[in-house]
Amino acid sequence: MAFKIISASCTACSACEPECPNNAIREKDGTFIIKPEKCTECIGYFDDPQCVAVCPVENTCVIDNSYPRYQAAG
Amino acid sequence: MASHSELNSIAVEVAKPPEAIMQEIAEHKGCGTSGGSGKASCGSAAGQGDLSPEIWEKVKNHPCYSEEAHHHYARMHVAVAPACNIQCNYCNRKYDCANESRPGVVSEKLTPEQAAKKVLAVASTIPQMTVLGIAGPGDPLANPEKTFKTFELISQTAPDIKLCLSTNGLALPDHVETIKKFNVDHVTITINMVDPEIGQHIYPWIFWEHKRITGIEAARIITERQLLGLEMLTAAGVLCKVNSVMIPGVNDKHLVEVNRAVKSRGAFLHNIMPLISAPEHGTVFGLNGQRGPTAQELKALQDSCEGEMNMMRHCRQCRADAVGLLGEDRSAEFTTEKIMEMDVKYDSASRQAYQIKVEQERQEKVAAKQEELAELAGEHSDIKVLVAVATKGSGRINEHFGHAKEFQIYELSTAGAKFVGHRRVDLYCQGGFGEEDSLDTIIRAINDCTAVFVAKIGGCPKDTLKAAGIEPVDSYAHEFIEQSAIQYFKAYLDKVKSGEIVHVERGDADIRQGAFVAA
Numbered sequence: 315m316a317f318k319i320i321s322a323s324c325t326a327c328s329a330c331e332p333e334c335p336n337n338a339i340r341e342k343d344g345t346f347i348i349k350p351e352k353c354t355e356c357i358g359y360f361d362d363p364q365c366v367a368v369c370p371v372e373n374t375c376v377i378d379n380s381y382p383r384y385q386a387a388g
Numbered sequence: 389m390a391s392h393s394e395l396n397s398i399a400v401e402v403a404k405p406p407e408a409i410m411q412e413i414a415e416h417k418g419c420g421t422s423g424g425s426g427k428a429s430c431g432s433a434a435g436q437g438d439l440s441p442e443i444w445e446k447v448k449n450h451p452c453y454s455e456e457a458h459h460h461y462a463r464m465h466v467a468v469a470p471a472c473n474i475q476c477n478y479c480n481r482k483y484d485c486a487n488e489s490r491p492g493v494v495s496e497k498l499t500p501e502q503a504a505k506k507v508l509a510v511a512s513t514i515p516q517m518t519v520l521g522i523a524g525p526g527d528p529l530a531n532p533e534k535t536f537k538t539f540e541l542i543s544q545t546a547p548d549i550k551l552c553l554s555t556n557g558l559a560l561p562d563h564v565e566t567i568k569k570f571n572v573d574h575v576t577i578t579i580n581m582v583d584p585e586i587g588q589h590i591y592p593w594i595f596w597e598h599k600r601i602t603g604i605e606a607a608r609i610i611t612e613r614q615l616l617g618l619e620m621l622t623a624a625g626v627l628c629k630v631n632s633v634m635i636p637g638v639n640d641k642h643l644v645e646v647n648r649a650v651k652s653r654g655a656f657l658h659n660i661m662p663l664i665s666a667p668e669h670g671t672v673f674g675l676n677g678q679r680g681p682t683a684q685e686l687k688a689l690q691d692s693c694e695g696e697m698n699m700m701r702h703c704r705q706c707r708a709d710a711v712g713l714l715g716e717d718r719s720a721e722f723t724t725e726k727i728m729e730m731d732v733k734y735d736s737a738s739r740q741a742y743q744i745k746v747e748q749e750r751q752e753k754v755a756a757k758q759e760e761l762a763e764l765a766g767e768h769s770d771i772k773v774l775v776a777v778a779t780k781g782s783g784r785i786n787e788h789f790g791h792a793k794e795f796q797i798y799e800l801s802t803a804g805a806k807f808v809g810h811r812r813v814d815l816y817c818q819g820g821f822g823e824e825d826s827l828d829t830i831i832r833a834i835n836d837c838t839a840v841f842v843a844k845i846g847g848c849p850k851d852t853l854k855a856a857g858i859e860p861v862d863s864y865a866h867e868f869i870e871q872s873a874i875q876y877f878k879a880y881l882d883k884v885k886s887g888e889i890v891h892v893e894r895g896d897a898d899i900r901q902g903a904f905v906a907a
Contacts (some may be wrong), residue, residue, distance in 0.1 A: 329473070
């Protein structure tokens, strides 16, 4: 799985972008998006997914179930 | 990046003679210039009060740091810093209404390059614009790259503009050196408590060292970082103002303690602001019915802290993209679209000439006040009255009652006329639902005042005001506020003495919780 941003809730405040350890987040058309293939759910970096922890609007960065669970290498 | 070509296209040249520019500005403000040659006399003590000369030099044309300056000089905020590192119960980052005026609200975000161009465009149009602040809509220091890039660009193209920023303080200790490096002269820290027990009811969480931290632990970290940041700035010689939001039942009594804590750490000015809270804002406080203070509750707290340090009472709690004199908002004239089309000519010579003119006007105003005050010497009375004043700047009573978007409040006593606050009376944006009767709104907003000074007023509102016990006064039209107020107070005392009128204590007044329609 990866995280995704619910664009209707996103305020485009950009707080998540620099916190992402994978550089998976960027601005697109007035909202921010997470590149699912880059997202590791912060596993291996931090205890908490950074985009979720910093986002000012609850339930905006959420798990995207259409992607398989991220597996840390090794 | 488009930035360089944009900036390079700004021609720096002397475009118009200073007199022409002054006339344009005067026309915008609705008052004529009196002509005459300008001569700087900055060394004088106009409005200096008990400030040291070094501090006075730093604040004398900073509208947010000097009550006296705010009649004459304008500021602008650029919204380059959208991200925030804490959550406050009085803030809702999802809310954005073009007609809304309060901190944290903006219509569009800017890149540092767009911001730099906007600053030049505004400075060229409004020569009394002397201060550029970054106040969000998030926290400037949670966006350090954007914030400091903006300062860098502006200090290159418009070095005469003072730079300032406003922060929640969480990241402040990490950036004191950079603040100093970019010559940021003024920093405002919002400190709502120095006790984590209280703080946990104001801050639901912070983002700290890659974790979301909640409750009392979050509040403890915030207060430690804020006070450390304040101490470091003071030690570095940066002037610090502290903002506090007064939240009745949460931190209202505690703010006296906050006042002592920040004073002892070198804060220069304390600005206690009323909570802005309405359900339609979608803030935690708005939704759970937390009320803001009344006008008299706010004034009593400000008065009780005043013995300790300078209190700011002229804060308009403006938007993070506000432009103009405090109390006016010209941001709609300077949208990115309009700026990009503008042919910007940054002309420091005419800006300077205009500012010399402003200084002259300030000297005249202070002289007039001193003269009037001399006549009050020897009088002693316990009577104090509040008066509301309709003004559009320059320290004069020069606004029509019906056009006033706010009234400035002065407390009159035998000690003189003292500015103690302002009341917004502009139409309320209620998300499109209903409009109150504006005259009733005004009366509620200035209900604690004995009189209202205006340049002009119609017969109908005059009668309604009188019926409410507020005397409409238009005999001082276009005169200086303080001089007129002292004259009025002398006559008032005489009438009380002779038995012509009876002095009555007025009641309380409302602080508008809503937004205002900018244009």
